[in-house]
Amino acid sequence: MGRTIIVGDIHGCFDELLELLAKVDIRPDDLLVSVGDLVDRGPAPGEVVGFFRERPNSVVVMGNHERKHVRGVFSYAQEITRLQLGDRYAETVDWMRTLPYAFENEQVRVVHAAMLPGIPPAEQREEILCGSTRGERELAALFPDGSWYDHYTDAKPVVFGHHVTGPEPMIRDGRIFGLDTGACHGGNLTALCVPGFTVHSVKAHADHWSITKRAWQLPVLKSKPWHDVTWAELEQAVVRFSSADDAAVNRWLEALQAWAGELRSAFPALVAAARRAADGLSTDELRGHPAAQFLFQARNGRLDLTSLARQCSTPRRTVDLAAAFGLALPELPD
Structure with a gap:
């Protein structure tokens, strides 16, 4: 037995x-x-x-x-x-x-x-x-x-x-x-x-x-849904994880922070693109546009940097809006 x-x-x-x-x-x-x-x-x-x-x-x-x-x-x-x-x-x-x-x-x-x-x-x-x-x-x-x-x-x-x-x-x-x-x-x-x-x-x-928690810190960081966090959450995460005693981790976090900064710096260009499109399209064309909400706001004079920033509260919303206007924004760092 x-x-x-x-x-x-x-x-x-x-x-x-x-x-x-x-x-x-x-x-x-x-x-x-x-x-x-x-x-x-x-x-x-x-x-x-x-x-x-x-x-x-x-x-x-x-x-x-x-x-x-x-x-x-x-x-x-x-x-x-x-x-x-x-x-x-x-x-x-x-x-x-x-x-x-x-x-x-x-x-x-x-x-x-x-x-x-x-x-x-x-x-x-x-x-x-x-x-x-x-x-x-x-x-x-x-x-x-x-x-x-x-x-x-x-x-x-x-x-x-x-x-x-x-x-x-x-x-x-x-x-x-x-x-x-x-x-x-x-x-x-x-x-x-x-x-x-x-x-x-x-x-x-x-x-x-x-050993394991140190070796996997960078892969885990890269796997997080950075496109879907708010700007404030992203900044808080960068501060929290930057305390790691790992040069590669800190370099990537710096690149992440720079990426977020580049996306947010595109807000003026997005407002200008919305205003141009609103001026050049008919009402029916505005309704069918993927950024219709922003275009109607622009036509009515209600789209400025403050209102756009409030609506583009995450990287994904910013990237999606840029894509709707045919504007290319930087990719998340590898």
């Missing part, structure tokens, strides 16, 4: 995963279970996901990081993962939607973050099981003087991840096993092998999150 091998938060640390599974000498009849958080922060989330999807006899529990992708809740780590996965991203998120929030067999329970004692996993709230922000708030309210596992009295052992326990896993009473030992932060990747309840770890090759 095969073992159940439960692995803590992997966070894209594929090389460490392979080393750990070699260390435990995983075999085809062993059930491999992940506590969740396969993705985000590490260098190879696609490879980790692919491994679990392709290996028979494998289970992945929904982690809060998978849930963020499923729900479209994006912070920097999720933006990086989306770029890392590229064309595979949408299909990978569809797969994430199928993940269970808990796993249980005769010997052990596995959740990503927490569970309330005395309640079967199938009856637990998803937010608590996966460690969402809301679930964390609920746990804090229920257990203000400690952690949920301080109150876990169920006989069946429970295994979880989510909160980094340090370089070593947290083991209590042979029933409570916290396996997140911070692999993506340069700590360890840890596995628990059942039924023996033996613990195995491998050292992370590097502080992957520190």
